[in-house]
Amino acid sequence: MRRTLVTLTVSTLLAPWAAISAETLYVAGPGGSFQKTFEEKVIPGFEARSGAKVVYVPGSSSDTVAKLMAQKGRQDLSFIAIDSGPMARAVEQDLCAPLPTVPALDDLYPNARIPGGRAVGYGFYATGLGYNKAVFAKNGWAAPTSWNDLGDPKFKGKISIGPISGYGVEALVMVARANGGSEKNIEPGFQVMAKKVAPNVLDWEPSQATLSQRFQSGEAALVVWSNARVQLVVDQGAPVAFVYPKEGAREGLMTACVVNGAPQPKLAQQFLADILSPATQVTLAKYSGYGPTNAKVKLDPDVARTVVYGSDRVNALVPIDWSVINKQLPEWTKRWNREVER
Structure with a gap:
């Protein structure tokens, strides 16, 4: 599809600074x-x-x-x-x-x-997995490599993901993609999130500041987050790292x-x-x-x-179709509240 831009004259766009x-x-x-x-x-x-x-x-x-x-x-x-x-x-x-x-x-x-x-x-930016290297080393865990690692029982109570209004919807879509689905076929995502991932989740944290604190302390050892957010925690001296999952980062x-x-x-x-x-x-x-x-x-x-x-x-990076997601998000949110974030 052709993308049409409105053309402004140079004199209009580059109006003298004094005028504004x-x-x-x-x-x-x-x-x-x-x-x-x-x-x-x-x-x-x-x-x-x-x-x-x-x-x-x-x-x-x-x-x-x-x-x-x-x-x-x-x-x-x-x-x-x-x-x-x-x-x-x-x-x-x-x-x-x-x-x-x-x-x-x-x-x-x-x-x-x-x-x-x-x-x-x-x-x-990329949405993928962040992990606390100190906690992983203490438990003898290998670094995460896949979106499906969120469903590994050994991480019970050590995972933090945002709600459906935030990073939760990205996790849902990427987990669906890692299991044969997509934003156009979200069923695999709900199945894995509800049955395997949700039991491992410490909290569905909406606050970036609170998540940062829990991630630094190791209370949340594995998170769904952006590379930019993880890097800010790295810059504060915490032993954390970002992973691009093998199925791709959003x-x-x-x-x-x-x-x-x-x-x-x-x-x-x-x-x-x-x-x-x-x-x-x-x-x-x-x-x-x-x-x-x-x-x-x-x-x-x-x-x-x-x-x-x-x-x-x-x-x-793996692009996702927000026009598809936004149309379905109200229904997804109702289902998420019933089956995932209970």
């Missing part, structure tokens, strides 16, 4: 370490160049989309930076404006382009769009161009653990080894 300098841009995105990176490493440079003020509004990706839907036609947010699943809903609900003509768009990996020409990926993509009906569309377009620029992509890789979607970005080896970087690693 009195504006305040409201940007919504994840909280925690990601918010810290944006507020300390990304936003100050943008403010200095533009003379504008940027206010960061933290919240979960799902909550951000819900807010946009509730305020449709009277938005106060101009720009959102959220995960690809909720972004698919935002695009379907006409909450994102057509992409402007930003030069960096031509430099993106193909799988960083969102169908419909209204959103774009700015950071890759392709994670942090995405962005200019809000449809945004109060400051030109400023939001400039912000989009900024986060796709090589300089900002390097910053996000270094401080947030997200691999660059701009194929022209060059990373230092010490940073490159910690993120999804380069065509080989990017192409090895």
